[in-house]
Amino acid sequence: MQEAIAEGILSMNHRSEPCMRLVARTIQLCRQKLDIPADYTLFFASSATECWEIIAQSCLRRQAKVLHAYQGAFGEKWASYTQKLSQYAHKDLELTAQTFEKIPDLAGKAEVVCLTPSETSNGTALAYPILEKLLPTHALSALDVTSCLGGVRLPISKGDIWFASVQKCLGLPAGLAIGILSPRAVALAYEIGERSHYNSLTNILDNIQKFQTPYTPNVLGIYLLNKVMQQVPHIDTIDAQTHERAKDWYSFFENIPDCKPLACPDTRSSTVLCLESTPEKISALKQRALENNLIFGNGYDKWKENTYRIANFPALTSEEITAGKVFLEDYFCNNHTDFASNSVCKKI
Numbered sequence: 001m002q003e004a005i006a007e008g009i010l011s012m013n014h015r016s017e018p019c020m021r022l023v024a025r026t027i028q029l030c031r032q033k034l035d036i037p038a039d040y041t042l043f044f045a046s047s048a049t050e051c052w053e054i055i056a057q058s059c060l061r062r063q064a065k066v067l068h069a070y071q072g073a074f075g076e077k078w079a080s081y082t083q084k085l086s087q088y089a090h091k092d093l094e095l096t097a098q099t100f101e102k103i104p105d106l107a108g109k110a111e112v113v114c115l116t117p118s119e120t121s122n123g124t125a126l127a128y129p130i131l132e133k134l135l136p137t138h139a140l141s142a143l144d145v146t147s148c149l150g151g152v153r154l155p156i157s158k159g160d161i162w163f164a165s166v167q168k169c170l171g172l173p174a175g176l177a178i179g180i181l182s183p184r185a186v187a188l189a190y191e192i193g194e195r196s197h198y199n200s201l202t203n204i205l206d207n208i209q210k211f212q213t214p215y216t217p218n219v220l221g222i223y224l225l226n227k228v229m230q231q232v233p234h235i236d237t238i239d240a241q242t243h244e245r246a247k248d249w250y251s252f253f254e255n256i257p258d259c260k261p262l263a264c265p266d267t268r269s270s271t272v273l274c275l276e277s278t279p280e281k282i283s284a285l286k287q288r289a290l291e292n293n294l295i296f297g298n299g300y301d302k303w304k305e306n307t308y309r310i311a312n313f314p315a316l317t318s319e320e321i322t323a324g325k326v327f328l329e330d331y332f333c334n335n336h337t338d339f340a341s342n343s344v345c346k347k348i
């Protein structure tokens with residue numbers, strides 16, 4: 001940030017040459033480090049939530065059928081945004097082990113299929129073999145990868161519209177999102193040609209060809225993304241580390257009494273852990289953690305009281321992870337009652 005101030009980034013005109021060069025370089029770095037195919041188009045928005053709206057307003061033909069298949073609160077919220085913005089019929093589908101099989105059939109009737117590969121609210125993920133099976137070939141796919149882009153390798157070339165805000169796995173301050181579009185997603189946006197909004201996708205695409213944005217973007221955010229992309233290793237290296245750390249975390253919890261992952265083993269996210277315990281234990285845990293300079297994430301939505309969350313994001317250091325484990329071990333092993341968590345796997 002100090003370098004940004006020194007370089008005059010904070011007062012940069014966003015249509016100036018230096019800013020266009022910054023945007024171009026940042027896109028090029030994201031391509032390299034995140035291994036994004038050369039024929040895919042990158043763009044910037046301000047949040048994942050904005051991307052939900054961009055897709056609903058700019059990527060759906062009139063009366064297009066959309067299939068939202070979700071396994072938690074973020075995916076469900078996205079579906080409700082689409083419903084509000086589009087006056088036509090939608091099909092929503094809550095994902096359970098049983099409904100996985102229905103998706104290919106339903107996707108055949110939809111034009112766009114919306115998935116959340118890592119569901120931040122409950123720590124579940126669509127494992128790659130499942131995700132690849134779900135990704136439609138006829139319909140376009142839209143994927144909210146906010147809590148996994150930059151943390152694990154994603155099959156970008158198999159999907160059409162990918163997006164993520166930067167404050168999760170990319171470890172940056174909030175206020176910026178990255179969108180990644182396949183050639184057929186770009187073609188669809190131009191075919192629909194929706195231009196009624198400040199953030200209509202066609203306006204965004206026209207601008208990004210010149211390394212610009214329709215409105216003044218978060219230039220500092222783009223600069224910081226550039227810096228982070230210079231520093232981080234290739235996604236394959238990060239992916240290996242994330243999976244290794246996730247494996248360690250989950251095996252750690254096998255030996256912790258009274259606190260178990262909410263998700264079943266084959267639907268667990270590698271980037272967000274959601275742990276279940278009793279509401280009393282969790283509220284006391286957070287209090288004690290604060291006293292030890294540690295913050296665990298709150299539970300979300302219907303899991304607010306009986307879960308807490310741990311981010312397995314690349315920016316965390318091994319020392320920070322160890323400090324968390326030492327604390328948790330001490331807390332749960334010395335406050336042990338008999339908490340049985342075995343009903344959950346039937347649901348998630």
Ligand SMILES: *Cc1c(COP(=O)(O)O)cnc(C)c1O
Pocket residue numbers: 046047048049050074075116118119120144145146147165168174175
């Ligand atoms: C955090 C998160 C969001 C919301 O991100 P904003 O930047 O607040 O819009 C959306 N989807 C998922 C999966 C998330 O984890």
